Amino acid sequence: xxxxxxxxxxxxxxxxxxxxxxxxxxxxxxxxxxxxxxxxxxxxxxxxxxxxxxxxxxxxxxxxxxxxxxxxxxxxxxxxxxxxxxxxxxxxxxxxxxxxxxxxxxxxxxxxxxxxxxxxxxxxxxxxxxxxxxxxxxxxxxxxxxxxxxxxxxxxxxxxxxxxxxxxxxxxxxxxxxxxxxxxxxxxxxxxxxxxxxxxxxxxxxxxxxxxxxxxxxxxxxxxxxxxxxxxxxxxxxxxxxxxxxxxxxxxxxxxxxxxxxxxxxxxxxxxxxxxxxxxxxxxxxxxxxxxxxxxxxxxxxxxxxxxxxxxxxxxxxxxxxxxxxxxxxxxxxxxxxxxxxxxxxxxxxxxxxxxxxxxxxxxxxxxx
Numbered sequence: 001x002x003x004x005x006x007x008x009x010x011x012x013x014x015x016x017x018x019x020x021x022x023x024x025x026x027x028x029x030x031x032x033x034x035x036x037x038x039x040x041x042x043x044x045x046x047x048x049x050x051x052x053x054x055x056x057x058x059x060x061x062x063x064x065x066x067x068x069x070x071x072x073x074x075x076x077x078x079x080x081x082x083x084x085x086x087x088x089x090x091x092x093x094x095x096x097x098x099x100x101x102x103x104x105x106x107x108x109x110x111x112x113x114x115x116x117x118x119x120x121x122x123x124x125x126x127x128x129x130x131x132x133x134x135x136x137x138x139x140x141x142x143x144x145x146x147x148x149x150x151x152x153x154x155x156x157x158x159x160x161x162x163x164x165x166x167x168x169x170x171x172x173x174x175x176x177x178x179x180x181x182x183x184x185x186x187x188x189x190x191x192x193x194x195x196x197x198x199x200x201x202x203x204x205x206x207x208x209x210x211x212x213x214x215x216x217x218x219x220x221x222x223x224x225x226x227x228x229x230x231x232x233x234x235x236x237x238x239x240x241x242x243x244x245x246x247x248x249x250x251x252x253x254x255x256x257x258x259x260x261x262x263x264x265x266x267x268x269x270x271x272x273x274x275x276x277x278x279x280x281x282x283x284x285x286x287x288x289x290x291x292x293x294x295x296x297x298x299x300x301x302x303x304x305x306x307x308x309x310x311x312x313x314x315x316x317x318x319x320x321x322x323x324x325x326x327x328x329x330x331x332x333x334x335x336x337x338x339x340x341x342x343x344x345x346x347x348x349x350x351x352x353x354x355x356x357x358x359x360x361x362x363x364x365x366x367x368x369x
Contacts, residue, residue, distance in 0.1 A: 001031045001086050002359075004049070005076065005101035006094040007056060007069075010042035011248050012194060012224050013277040014117045017144070017164045018094045021115070022047045024165075024352035025359075035079055035101065037072055043250075054079040066126070073100030080104045090362060093138075096121070096130040106137035111362050114141045119151045119295070120198075120271045131155075140362050142355070145296035148274035162354035164275050166284045166346050173253040174343075179286030179336040181260055186218035187326035190259035190287070192252060192278045193266075195223040195233035200265025203312035208240040210319050217326050219243040222255055252278070256285040260332065261325055265312030268294045276300055283307075283343035288335035290321060306339040 002025065006018055022032055032049045037056030044051070056072035059065045077100040080091075091105035091112045105112040114134050121127035134141070134154045141159040143149040149161055166174075181187065189207075193199040201221070208219040219242055223230045227247045239245055249255065256262070262282035266273050275296040279289050283300075289307035291297035301307050308321050325332045 001033065001089040002092050003033050003035060003080070003083070003085055003089050003101075004092045004094060005035045005080075005098040006044065007037045007072070007097045008042075008058070009036050009040040009044045010224060011250065011252075012042075013164075013275065014095050015042055015044050016167070016277060017117065018115070019043045019047050020165055020167055020348060020351060021092075021094075021355055022049055024348055025355060028352065028356055030359075033083070033085075035076060035083075035098075037076075042248075052079055052083065069097070073098065076100035077104045080108075085110070088363075090359065096134055099130055099133045102133050102137035111139040111365075112137050113358065113362060114138045114154070114157070116141055116143050116148060116152060116154075117274055119148060119274050139365070140358060142358055144275040145299050147272075147294075147296050147299060151272065151274075151295075160354075160358060162351060162358070163346055164277055164280070165348045165351035166280050166343055168348050170253055170256075170281050171284055171347075173257065174281075174284035174286070174340075177253075177257045177285055179333070179340070181329040181332050182216075183260075184218070184258040186216055187261070187322075188218050188220055188259045189261050189263060189322060190220045190222070190255055190282070191263040191265065192222040192255070193224065193264075195225045195229060196271075198267050198270035200263075200267055200312045201234065203265045203267075203315070203318075204263060205234075205238070205240065205243065206315060207312075207318055207322070208243045210315060211322065212240055212242050214323065214326070215242075217242065217322065220246070220255060220259065222246045222249055222252070224248045252281060253285070256282050256287060259285075259287055261322065262287040262289045262307075263312075264289070264291050264297065265318075266292050266295075267313070268292050268311060273297050280343045280346045283339035286336040286340045288325060288332055288339055290318070300342065305335070306342050307335055 034049050034051045038053045039056045054075040057068045091110050093101050094115045138157045141157045143161050230247045272295040291301045293309040
């Protein structure tokens with residue numbers, strides 16, 4: 001059995017990848033159960049395994065969220081203690097945040113597999129604490145990219161890289177959607193992000209304002225929050241006229257299917273993307289992309305091949321790229337073809353094979369000891 005442990009259930013990258021891991025391993029006959037925080041209802045609702053919720057709440061105030069996070073890990077520890085997991089159960093910890101599961105696994109003689117997605121953890125004392133717990137309690141670690149591994153190594157922990165997949169439902173929709181510039185009537189520039197400044201939302205809004213005179217270019221921003229959170233973070237009065245803003249979606253493919261270009265503008269000095277799940281999803285639809293010039297995206301995107309690597313704060317270059325693609329459909333089509341081919345490498349089958357191999361090694365090691 002595998003006991004998957006996660007903190008926040010929303011539609012962001014790490015729970016989306018966890019859902020794919022659960023489905024992939026279920027298809028291979030793995031019995032599983034999911035422990036997830038009570039805050040949020042997202043993609044893990046459809047993971048098709050029994051779900052145990054432990055208490056967790058987020059706040060607008062970081063200090064309050066930190067306090068509730070610490071309490072939540074005590075609640076996770078208690079939930080695992082009451083669960084009566086079999087002796088050979090593997091504790092699968094998704095991100096470093098569910099440290100309560102790591103501690104429980106170590107104290108109760110269970111193998112602990114850490115699936116590490118993050119690099120930019122703050123405050124720094126929390127980051128050091130989480131790394132130290134993983135080093136003490138972890139049995140093995142999976143990283144989402146080579147860059148992720150190099151930036152956040154766990155001392156003494158055997159580690160490997162298993163790249164994230166494009167979800168099968170996204171891949172099927174993408175295969176049925178040919179790319180055609182201006183299919184929506186405009187050259188549509190899409191970005192999906194959390195409602196946080198470090199994800200590059202201010203840069204995206206600035207770019208839209210800069211190109212307001214181009215009535216043939218439209219901007220679509222999808223923020224991972226409910227309508228109230230989105231309105232509070234980006235009031236209607238602060239939105240350019242050429243920009244449509246949407247709350248979180250369960251069907252991102254609907255947005256990929258009409259867009260012409262996909263952006264990820266995370267600030268390299270504040271938030272290093274360890275992979276870039278929306279990038280490969282958009283590329284599966286044939287979307288050229290603009291990605292940060294650091295982190296995991298540099299392993300996915302080659303400059304002037306599937307798109308471009310550009311710091312979102314370089315507004316002059318960013319605007320030139322967008323206008324250049326809007327005015328040159330032949331270039332957009334060339335990038336689109338390369339993007340689709342690159343995304344085809346990130347399959348659920350290869351992801352499942354990588355996970356299964358790590359579980360096999362872990363079980364062999366545990367039996368030997």
